[in-house]
């Protein structure tokens with residue numbers, strides 16, 4: 487059935503919600519409440535995704551298992567702890583476009599980024615640079631800077647920083663490729679985001695990997711804002727590695743276990759340096775307690791420690807919800823429509839006072855829209871939005887990020903958010 491034609495007004499939003507094939511998933515999430523008990527307008531999945539209701543059940547099951555079985559929980563019961571992370575791999579792989587053996591849930595994002603750079607940043611006198619954005623998320627900047635220093639190089643010479651052109655806020659795809667073309671012979675590692683945290687811009691990961699490899703560079707991605715947000719095809723794009731967190735669009739809880747991708751090409755690469763731990767040791771010999779290290783082939787070989795099961799239980803709960811929704815295909819269809827609706831409402835209802843920083847083209851953005859408020863009133867407007875029962879977030883120096891998420895947001899949420907913003911702007 488054709489989607490109804492856009493009309494301003496809440497009736498259209500409600501009609502869209504009634505026709506939404508994913509609408510029932512909202513009920514699978516705990517929606518935070520305002521002081522008067524109403525559902526908040528929660529548009530903050532870019533920062534912390536909402537709790538799938540089944541997370542409590544899955545975590546409780548593991549607590550019960552621990553109480554009933556003690557150490558035997560590693561081997562007994564429905565989801566024994568020894569291989570627990572393996573139960574997560576197929577769904578995680580489906581979300582990032584990978585083979586099961588290319589992904590593993592472990593550690594946190596920045597820790598994984600360091601582990602990946604230990605293996606994949608191999609600077610030489612001639613090729614020592616890391617290409618990243620000038621406005622990369624600070625943790626990525628710090629990780630890169632410290633790895634460069636660790637190898638005895640100078641960040642001032644080895645960090646190659648991509649910036650938008652003067653007067654622009656987004657980095658042009660062509661400028662990324664030109665930089666790789668110009669500097670590629672000196673670049674050891676390209677480290678870029680899938681979705682930029684501040685602007686919401688999607689990078690052309692396939693083209694970057696192609697251009698980088700043509701120049702002999704290693705290509706890795708930070709998918710903090712991309713995993714569970716936009717469709718990814720890490721294996722086919724031939725990325726060397728990627729890292730992501732699970733607490734944003736992957737709804738796995740604050741600080742929950744992160745993800746890591748290592749391309750199958752590197753699965754058995756014994757020549758790569760890596761930091762070692764017993765959980766990366768070949769499973770058939772791990773408990774022989776020998777000290778000769780034989781890494782598991784694939785991403786699992788980069789694990790260090792036995793993982794926090796209570797946290798992985800929440801990740802599993804989230805991944806099961808993604809599976810029930812049909813993974814990224816249906817979610818992306820709704821997301822383009824939902825964010826497109828919000829973008830159009832902002833343009834038609836508010837116009838110039840709200841600067842939409844995120845790209846217009848649906849393919850060049852995910853759920854998030856980044857908004858600048860004219861006249862330096864951004865922070866006051868943001869406070870007003872929060873007081874009106876909306877959760878979104880503020881990023882210094884000057885942006886309000888709003889992210890309608892297809893698993894639990896409604897068109898009505900977008901409509902009401904724009905009405906609130908309109909009221910605040912009229913009053914300011």
Ligand SMILES: Cc1ncc(COP(=O)(O)O)c(C=O)c1O
Nearest residue numbers: 594595596597623625683710731
């Ligand atoms: C783009 C990006 N990279 C890295 C991080 C750091 O993540 P963590 O604290 O999980 O290591 C974040 C956190 O929000 C992020 O948005």
